[in-house]
Amino acid sequence: MPEPAQPAVLGGTQTRGRRPCLVVVDLTYGFTEPPSPLACDAGEALAATAQLLAAAREHDVPCVFTRIEYTDGDRAAAAAFIEKVPGLETLTPGSRATQIDDAVAPRAEESVLVKLFPSAFFGTPLASLLAARGCDCVVIVGASTSGCVRATAVDALQHGYRVVVPRAAVADRAAAPQEAALFDIQAKYGEVVELDDALALLRGAGGTA
Amino acid sequence: MPEPAQPAVLGGTQTRGRRPCLVVVDLTYGFTEPPSPLACDAGEALAATAQLLAAAREHDVPCVFTRIEYTDGDRAAAAAFIEKVPGLETLTPGSRATQIDDAVAPRAEESVLVKLFPSAFFGTPLASLLAARGCDCVVIVGASTSGCVRATAVDALQHGYRVVVPRAAVADRAAAPQEAALFDIQAKYGEVVELDDALALLRGAGGTA
Amino acid sequence: MPEPAQPAVLGGTQTRGRRPCLVVVDLTYGFTEPPSPLACDAGEALAATAQLLAAAREHDVPCVFTRIEYTDGDRAAAAAFIEKVPGLETLTPGSRATQIDDAVAPRAEESVLVKLFPSAFFGTPLASLLAARGCDCVVIVGASTSGCVRATAVDALQHGYRVVVPRAAVADRAAAPQEAALFDIQAKYGEVVELDDALALLRGAGGTA
Amino acid sequence: MPEPAQPAVLGGTQTRGRRPCLVVVDLTYGFTEPPSPLACDAGEALAATAQLLAAAREHDVPCVFTRIEYTDGDRAAAAAFIEKVPGLETLTPGSRATQIDDAVAPRAEESVLVKLFPSAFFGTPLASLLAARGCDCVVIVGASTSGCVRATAVDALQHGYRVVVPRAAVADRAAAPQEAALFDIQAKYGEVVELDDALALLRGAGGTA
Numbered sequence: 001m002p003e004p005a006q007p008a009v010l011g012g013t014q015t016r017g018r019r020p021c022l023v024v025v026d027l028t029y030g031f032t033e034p035p036s037p038l039a040c041d042a043g044e045a046l047a048a049t050a051q052l053l054a055a056a057r058e059h060d061v062p063c064v065f066t067r068i069e070y071t072d073g074d075r076a077a078a079a080a081f082i083e084k085v086p087g088l089e090t091l092t093p094g095s096r097a098t099q100i101d102d103a104v105a106p107r108a109e110e111s112v113l114v115k116l117f118p119s120a121f122f123g124t125p126l127a128s129l130l131a132a133r134g135c136d137c138v139v140i141v142g143a144s145t146s147g148c149v150r151a152t153a154v155d156a157l158q159h160g161y162r163v164v165v166p167r168a169a170v171a172d173r174a175a176a177p178q179e180a181a182l183f184d185i186q187a188k189y190g191e192v193v194e195l196d197d198a199l200a201l202l203r204g205a206g207g208t209a
Numbered sequence: 210m211p212e213p214a215q216p217a218v219l220g221g222t223q224t225r226g227r228r229p230c231l232v233v234v235d236l237t238y239g240f241t242e243p244p245s246p247l248a249c250d251a252g253e254a255l256a257a258t259a260q261l262l263a264a265a266r267e268h269d270v271p272c273v274f275t276r277i278e279y280t281d282g283d284r285a286a287a288a289a290f291i292e293k294v295p296g297l298e299t300l301t302p303g304s305r306a307t308q309i310d311d312a313v314a315p316r317a318e319e320s321v322l323v324k325l326f327p328s329a330f331f332g333t334p335l336a337s338l339l340a341a342r343g344c345d346c347v348v349i350v351g352a353s354t355s356g357c358v359r360a361t362a363v364d365a366l367q368h369g370y371r372v373v374v375p376r377a378a379v380a381d382r383a384a385a386p387q388e389a390a391l392f393d394i395q396a397k398y399g400e401v402v403e404l405d406d407a408l409a410l411l412r413g414a415g416g417t418a
Numbered sequence: 419m420p421e422p423a424q425p426a427v428l429g430g431t432q433t434r435g436r437r438p439c440l441v442v443v444d445l446t447y448g449f450t451e452p453p454s455p456l457a458c459d460a461g462e463a464l465a466a467t468a469q470l471l472a473a474a475r476e477h478d479v480p481c482v483f484t485r486i487e488y489t490d491g492d493r494a495a496a497a498a499f500i501e502k503v504p505g506l507e508t509l510t511p512g513s514r515a516t517q518i519d520d521a522v523a524p525r526a527e528e529s530v531l532v533k534l535f536p537s538a539f540f541g542t543p544l545a546s547l548l549a550a551r552g553c554d555c556v557v558i559v560g561a562s563t564s565g566c567v568r569a570t571a572v573d574a575l576q577h578g579y580r581v582v583v584p585r586a587a588v589a590d591r592a593a594a595p596q597e598a599a600l601f602d603i604q605a606k607y608g609e610v611v612e613l614d615d616a617l618a619l620l621r622g623a624g625g626t627a
Numbered sequence: 628m629p630e631p632a633q634p635a636v637l638g639g640t641q642t643r644g645r646r647p648c649l650v651v652v653d654l655t656y657g658f659t660e661p662p663s664p665l666a667c668d669a670g671e672a673l674a675a676t677a678q679l680l681a682a683a684r685e686h687d688v689p690c691v692f693t694r695i696e697y698t699d700g701d702r703a704a705a706a707a708f709i710e711k712v713p714g715l716e717t718l719t720p721g722s723r724a725t726q727i728d729d730a731v732a733p734r735a736e737e738s739v740l741v742k743l744f745p746s747a748f749f750g751t752p753l754a755s756l757l758a759a760r761g762c763d764c765v766v767i768v769g770a771s772t773s774g775c776v777r778a779t780a781v782d783a784l785q786h787g788y789r790v791v792v793p794r795a796a797v798a799d800r801a802a803a804p805q806e807a808a809l810f811d812i813q814a815k816y817g818e819v820v821e822l823d824d825a826l827a828l829l830r831g832a833g834g835t836a
Contacts (some may be wrong), residue, residue: 009246009296014289037218062703073738076689077756080223080371084397087218111700114741116752117367118397123752125743129704131549131578146393154360158326160549162289177396180389184355187386188293188327271494282529285480286547320491323532325543334534334541338495340758340787369758427664427714432707455636498641498789502815505636535785536815564811572778576744580707595814598807602773605804606711606745 010187017137017162020205021130022056024049024065025120025142025149027104030090030097031171032143037087038097040143040171046103048169048195049141053104055202062133065112066120066148069098077123078116118151127159137162139198140190141169146177153189163190166198219396226346226371229414230339231265233258233274234329234351234358236313239299239306240380241352246296247306249352249380255312257378257404258350262313264411271342274321275329275357278307287325327360336368346371348407349399350378355386362398372399375407428605435555435580438623439548440474442467442483443538443560443567445522448508448515449589450561455505456515458561458589464521466587466613467559471522473620480551483530484538484566487516495541496534536569545577555580557616558608559587564595571607581608584616637814644764644789647832648757649683651676651692652747652769652776654731657717657724658798659770664714665724667770667798673730675796675822676768680731682829689760692739693747693775696725705743745778754786764789766825767817768796773804780816790817793825 027049032042056063068091070078082088090097106112113124120126120140130138138156140163142149149170153163165185172178186192193201236258241251265272277300279287291297299306315321322333329335329349339347347365349372351358358379362372374394381387395401402410445467450460474481486509488496500506508515524530531542538544538558548556556574558581560567567588571581583603590596604610611619654676659669683690695718697705709715717724733739740751747753747767757765765783767790769776776797780790792812799805813819820828 010294012293012295014292064700071738072736073691073733074752074756077369077738077752077759079759080366080369081398083223084221084366084399085219086221106700109699111698111704116755118363119367122364122367123750123755125701125704125750127545127549128576128578128743128750129701131545131554132704132706134552134554136549136552147397151363154327154363155331157289157293158328158331158546160286160289160546177389177393180386180393184386184389188356189290190293273491280529281527282482282524283543283547286529286543286550288550315491318490320489320495325546332541332543332546334492334495336754336758337534337541337785337787338492340754340763341495341497343761343763345758345761367755369755428712430711430713432710495787498784498787499816501641502639502784502817503637504639536781537785540782540785565815569781572745572781573749575708575711576746576749578704578707595807595811598804598811602804602807606774607708608711 014162014191018205019134019136020139020201021062021064021133021135022052022139022202023120023152024063024104025140025152026066026068027101027142028067028098029101032101036097037090040173042143042171045141045143045169045171046101048166049104052141052166052169052198052202055199059203059205061202061205063110064126064129065100065106065110066115067098067100067112068116069093069114070116074116081117118148119155120152121155121159130161135161137164139164139201141166143171145170145172146181150181150185153185157189164198164201165190165192166195167192168195223371223400227414228343228345229348229410230271230273230342230344231261231348231411232329232361233272233313234349234361235275235277236310236351237276237307238310241310245306246299249382251352251380254350254352254378254380255310257375258313261350261375261378261407261411264408268412268414270411270414272319273335273338274309274315274319275324276307276309276321278302278323279325283325290326327357328364329361330364330368339370344370346373348373348410350375352380354379354381355390359390359394362394366398373407373410374399374401375404376401377404432580432609436623437552437554438557438619439480439482439551439553440470440557440620441538441570442481442522443558443570444484444486445519445560446485446516447519450519454515455508458591460561460589463559463561463587463589464519466584467522470559470587470616470620473617477621477623479620479623481528482544482547483518483524483528484533485516485518485530487511487532488534492534499535536566537573538570539573539577548579553579555582557582557619559584561589563588563590564599568599568603571603575607582616582619583608583610584613585610586613641789641818645832646761646763647766647828648689648691648760648762649679649766649829650747650779651690651731652767652779653693653695654728654769655694655725656728659728663724664717667800669770669798672768672770672796672798673728675793676731679768679793679796679825679829682826686830686832688829688832690737691753691756692727692733692737693742694725694727694739696720696741697743701743708744745775746782747779748782748786757788762788764791766791766828768793770798772797772799773808777808777812780812784816791825791828792817792819793822794819795822
């Protein structure tokens with residue numbers, strides 16, 4: 001005899017947003033290109049992100065990029081993070097590792113936020129930008145899934161936004177952390193979706209004014 | 210022939226802190242006691258946390274507790290989170306689910322922060338408390354490991370603190386997310402340690418004035 | 419001969435918002451009722467706020483209230499503030515000083531945020547609430563004008579919101595700081611308006627969905 | 628007959644900090660040099676800041692600088708601020724107005740934070756830097772007193788730090804707002820001190836290990 005139906009405890013469905021922002025997390029050469037010590041398997045994510053950027057731009061959806069960079073002066077603030085991830089030492093100002101990959105290059109009128117930490121919100125004006133643009137959800141792509149993408153997803157939820165993560169547009173260094181991160185995001189923080197679904201969301205947005 | 214030695218990319222070791230704060234995340238009955246829909250397998254974590262609290266209190270280490278509670282007015286702010294985790298609906302003011310488990314009860318002079326979101330820092334004055342008390346590291350315990358403990362660990366790092374997570378003092382609903390979370394924390398955000406090691410840290414602190 | 423026209427350096431005009439939130443700052447008896455050491459001359463502000471609340475509620479505009487309260491555990495976080503303003507010591511849990519004045523009592527479904535500091539945003543989930551409700555501007559009332567109202571106005575601007583302060587609905591302990599605060603707000607952070615103008619904004623909102 | 632002694636309501640004295648950070652707010656040419664529309668009367672503040680920087684550097688006190696700059700992409704986040712203060716439009720990347728005045732030039736190892744808003748904390752990693760460096764108080768200098776200096780002072784207090792403002796090292800566009808701001812800071816948020824007192828604090832610090 002089957003179990004009686006139980007109300008879902010986790011993994012419910014968020015109301016679909018109508019005014020998205022596309023947030024491209026850390027797709028700089030340091031994360032997209034071997035032999036960088038931080039490189040992820042990012043080929044598919046770059047291609048998917050390029051498609052998402054094209055759709056967003058066509059429909060006046062704001063696009064925001066993040067990149068990590070440590071000046072000599074800023075390094076002290078992130079010392080505990082750099083101790084855990086020594087590969088971050090390579091992200092020095094002016095280095096190729098801190099430049100956004102040409103496959104997903106930002107336009108002059110798009111915001112590129114420098115961050116020191118995993119979340120795209122932390123120590124940046126991203127929350128102000130979303131509020132000022134009247135957004136109600138965030139489509140998050142980039143790398144790494146289990147690191148900065150996930151931290152950004154949790155923070156987007158905390159800031160009052162719905163969260164959409166297109167599976168094809170996020171990349172990591174290994175399959176297990178990526179799958180565990182997507183499982184947790186889908187269970188607790190947002191909607192892990194196919195690329196077509198994310199494209200439809202951006203195309204349906206029709207501007208966020 | 211062995212591989213040449215590679216510099217570590219992830220999983221480095223953080224400098225040990227000297228002025229810890231013990232942060233007890235969400236050990237309310239809603240997370241510690243079946244049949245709550247949110248309950249974790251928390252027996253060992255409660256016992257370990259009780260030991261850590263005793264050590265912290267003996268050495269004047271600040272102890273801070275969090276609990277989740279949604280008033281009718283606050284629920285709108287967390288709507289996207291509650292949609293994903295419908296079990297959070299049970300955390301109504303005055304309910305047993307929002308009371309801290311007697312096994313780890315706070316003292317009158319200890320801070321109990323109400324939060325709406327995963328991270329103990331978000332929408333609470335925890336960061337101000339740590340700064341005002343002169344702390345340099347945070348020992349994080351409680352539930353769930355893959356949810357609020359992990360989000361708090363990432364946020365502690367972002368706020369400039371070193372992170373220590375005693376494996377025995379965190380609990381989750383299933384083994385796989387717990388292990389994946391501890392793996393990521395050890396790889397990128399802090400030190401996952403044995404209980405004795407965390408006890409030694411608290412005992413060595415000797416006050417944070 | 420007259421000076422050539424100069425572009426305004428300060429005191430420009432913000433675009434009018436369409437989805438306001440009414441934020442009622444610290445209108446508890448500790449700030450509204452002598453002989454509290456913190457009392458402001460709040461009679462007119464209470465009456466004006468009551469009118470604004472009625473208009474907001476009639477048009478489904480979210481209303482949020484703040485109050486200050488220090489538990490024994492939280493006092494350490496705000497020690498530097500309490501040292502400067504010893505009158506804050508009277509704001510103990512359960513005291514009349516921490517209760518919102520009946521003249522502007524919140525409804526059960528409205529959010530009442532406890533804060534430790536001047537800004538209504540700091541250490542509270544107010545920003546998340548505004549984002550989740552889709553607001554684009556904040557109407558700020560309460561006390562004191564030069565303290566918590568002004569700090570909230572600056573923070574609202576920083577979080578990406580337009581700021582409206584109805585002059586009749588804010589109160590202070592002395593005229594000079596009140597006037598200086600309103601001057602600075604009008605010069606740099608938001609629109610200081612007459613009560614009728616704020617009422618019209620709330621009535622024109624017609625819901626914030 | 629004299630009034631009976633009253634307990635102070637405002638204007639108490641903060642415990643003196645021991646591990647300061649010197650925060651130099653917005654001393655870029657846009658704020659220090661006519662005919663910039665934003666220029667303050669900054670000559671004395673520049674000279675005093677130079678003295679404070681020398682003392683801080685001699686005693687290993689961290690020095691942090693802020694400057695305001697709006698890229699095309701970031702401007703939307705601060706639209707409401709720029710509408711009020713059109714002079715901010717001049718702060719474009721690469722312009723002289725956004726460069727720190729040579730009289731108080733930062734060293735390569737010192738942190739220079741770009742901000743979009745009044746407070747040096749908002750949308751920047753300043754709080755993380757203070758925590759990671761183990762600071763317990765902030766000495767705030769720069770311009771304008773009634774704007775970014777004051778907003779930074781309030782935020783420093785909110786983040787758990789004691790606040791020191793050396794009167795000689797802050798500048799504004801007019802005397803009345805400057806005096807009102809210093810009055811409020813001394814009344815509620817920190818210690819407004821003579822330059823010698825601030826120098827003694829920095830010299831006594833002897834490193835912030």
